[in-house]
Amino acid sequence: MNITLEGIIIIVGNYGSGKTEVVINLAAHRKRAGADVRVADLDLINPYFRTREARQSLEEIGIEVVIPAKKYFYADLPILCPDVAGLIRKPSQLTLLDAGGNDAGVAVLAALADSLKVSQSRTIQVVNPYRPFTDTIQGCLKIRDEIEKVSKLSVTGVIGNANLLDETTADHILEGYEFIQALCQETDLLLAFITAPVDLIHQLDMNTISCPVLPIHRQLVPPWKSADKLI
Amino acid sequence: MGKKILMKGNEAIGEAAVRAGCLNYFAYPITPQSEVAEYLSRRIPEAGGVFLQAESEVAVSYMIFGAAGAGARVFTTSSSPGISLMSEGLSYITAAQCPAVFVNIMRGGPGLGGILPSQGDYFQATKGGGHGDYRLLVMAPASVQEAVEMVMIAFPLAEKYRNPVMILGDGLIGQMMEPVEFPDHLRTDPTDKNDWATTGMEFRKSDKPNIVKSLFLDPNALNENNLILKAKYDRMKAEDIHYESYNMEADYKVLIVSYGTMSRVCRTAVDNLKVNGFEVGLLRPKTLFPFPEKKIRDAAAKDSCQVVISIELSMGQMVEDVERCVQGRRPVKWYGECGGNIPTPETVMDVVTSLVGK
Known part of the structure; x- marks a missing residue:
């Protein structure tokens, strides 16, 4: 089952839900499938582990990454790059906007809300049920409500990103899948896809999963580990 | 052991303190440790504790002094420049022999420096920072799981020595995510502090009030206090090298x-x-x-x-x-x-x- 997302997709979620890792891998995955992809780093609140860390790997495979100017790369300041407005006015086949965590992280989206509404964007929430505050359906919905209130956008879909990083097993993926299905059943949210570390894909019984699975080639790693090759 | 969850170091440090039975947290935000405050602003009220964002790090250190002097388990977190501002209070707290836990998620310095990881506060943590002859018991975690365990044992260690304990992590410890579990066996009950803390006269065995102070104008009394502190540091060297x-x-x-x-x-x-x-x-x-x-x-x-x-x-x-x-x-x-x-x-x-x- 293929991931066919197109248009402007805004990726939101709570802190550490894995938005950036999902955005990087989704961008590369869709690019491999022939789509024209651009990515914007709208994470104005997180000091480490942002999309900008993977800029080089994305650009090497022909994905344009819109991030603040190099001189502001390490600034602990909420800088919104003016190029983002252009990106929204003239979107690529797939344009991914990687927002910051929680409601605080999406405050920037409210500033773009008018143009985003005109452009018919979709807002999708990344959920990792192994993270604090999103280990229950109520927790996920509370985060969703807070994000919607601040961003002035409606969340219409979810991405299941169940993982414990290096300690993830196939059971975690399947338990996470059941959790995300229950979340979708209780709401009108659409399940866009779930993720799985690329090494675990062959261990998953695909007959039990009725949605696309995005293989994750881990990019955001600490300095004593090497990132997976993106392609 | 509980269920494994994926946590950012800063969140895990906050949760570990709550699991360790510390329900008093006073702090002032600074990158790269602000997520501790962010996390605890939600978590501590849930657990029935007190979260207070102070007007400055100087104020935080004296809030810690007050709470610790009154016998409460208390802790704070900050990053390098914030710890510099707390250093006067740390010296007072140590002189007055109060247990408390300080977490420093170090960023690059000197001065405002940068927000990325550093270990530039080694001297500050191990040799002073504040004035006078004092030491902190300093622990340095290398993983998020170890940060959890160190925070949980920091409280009983601070009480054992009646001395502040510092957890010294670099920015990466605060910002990186790793799977963690919270070992229930590391949860301890606070020690009885009625023999020295200002817990109220109803808990006193005699009519003598407890006085928590760092002022010793009599030279012999000051020397005596410093000898008591030195004996504690020698005991740390004998019992708690890891x-x-x-x-x-x-x-x-x-x-x-x-x-x-x-x-x-x-x-x-x-x-x-x-x-x-x-x-x-x-x-x-x-x-x-x-x-x-x-x-x-x-x-x-x-x-x-x-x-x-x-x-x-x-x-x-x-x-x-x-x-x-x-x-x-x-x-x-x-x-x-x-x-x-x-x-x-x-x-x-x-x-x-x-x-x-x-």
């Missing part, structure tokens, strides 16, 4: 001393070099004060060891303690960066092999 040895059973040519996340890079380098037939030992102090003096002295004296190197995210601070321990028996070198970049395993491999030739 470290990890890695590949130390091998006939290593080089001994690396490294702590915190930097030691994890070194560990990867040690593994890679071992594959190439180049043996390197790694000694990781888990307590920076008290420092594993004898262990380093003995490890350096091993026949195969030609050179000792301190690898740290500073311009050469821990290396002075390593030199002190080695006592001139082997050459002691230093390597480090402190702009925010963390050396890669490949860099460490090059540095280490260049010390003895290939």
Whole structure:
């Protein structure tokens, strides 16, 4: 089952839900499938582990990454790059906007809300049920409500990103899948896809999963580990 | 042990304190540790505790003093410049023999420096920072799980010594995510503090009030207080030195001393070099004060060891303690960066092999 997302997709979620890792891998995955992809780093609140860390790997495979100017790369300041407005006015086949965590992280989206509404964007929430505050359906919905209130956008879909990083097993993926299905059943949210570390894909019984699975080639790693090759 | 969850270091530090039975947290936000406050602003009220964002770090340190002096379990978190501002209070709290836990998620300095990881506060944490003859018991975690465990044991240790304990992590410890579990067996009940804290006269066995203070104008009384503090620091050296040895059973040519996340890079380098037939030992102090003096002295004296190197995210601070321990028996070198970049395993491999030739 293929991931066919197109248009402007805004990726939101709570802190550490894995938005950036999902955005990087989704961008590369869709690019491999022939789509024209651009990515914007709208994470104005997180000091480490942002999309900008993977800029080089994305650009090497022909994905344009819109991030603040190099001189502001390490600034602990909420800088919104003016190029983002252009990106929204003239979107690529797939344009991914990687927002910051929680409601605080999406405050920037409210500033773009008018143009985003005109452009018919979709807002999708990344959920990792192994993270604090999103280990229950109520927790996920509370985060969703807070994000919607601040961003002035409606969340219409979810991405299941169940993982414990290096300690993830196939059971975690399947338990996470059941959790995300229950979340979708209780709401009108659409399940866009779930993720799985690329090494675990062959261990998953695909007959039990009725949605696309995005293989994750881990990019955001600490300095004593090497990132997976993106392609 | 509970269920494993994926947590950012800063969140895990906050949760560990709550699980350790600490329900008083006063703090002022600063990158890269603000998520502790963010997390606890939600979590501590849920647990029935008190979260207070102070007007400054100076104010935080005296809120900690007040609460600790009144017998409460209390802690704070900050990052380098914030700890500088708290240092006056730390000196007072230590002089008054109050238990409290301080967490420093270090960023690059001096001055405002930057927001990326650093270990530039080694001297500040282990040699003072504030004024006077005082020491903190300093623990340095190398993983999020170890940060959890160190925070949980920091409270009983602070109470054991009636002295502040500092958890010294670099920015990466605060910002990185790892799976963690919270060991229930590390939860402890606060010790009875009625014999010294200002807990109220109804708890007193005599009519003598408890006075918590750091002012001793009588020279003999001040000297006596300093002797009491010194005896505690000597006891820490006897009872609470902790470290990890890695590949130390091998006939290593080089001994690396490294702590915190930097030691994890070194560990990867040690593994890679071992594959190439180049043996390197790694000694990781888990307590920076008290420092594993004898262990380093003995490890350096091993026949195969030609050179000792301190690898740290500073311009050469821990290396002075390593030199002190080695006592001139082997050459002691230093390597480090402190702009925010963390050396890669490949860099460490090059540095280490260049010390003895290939």
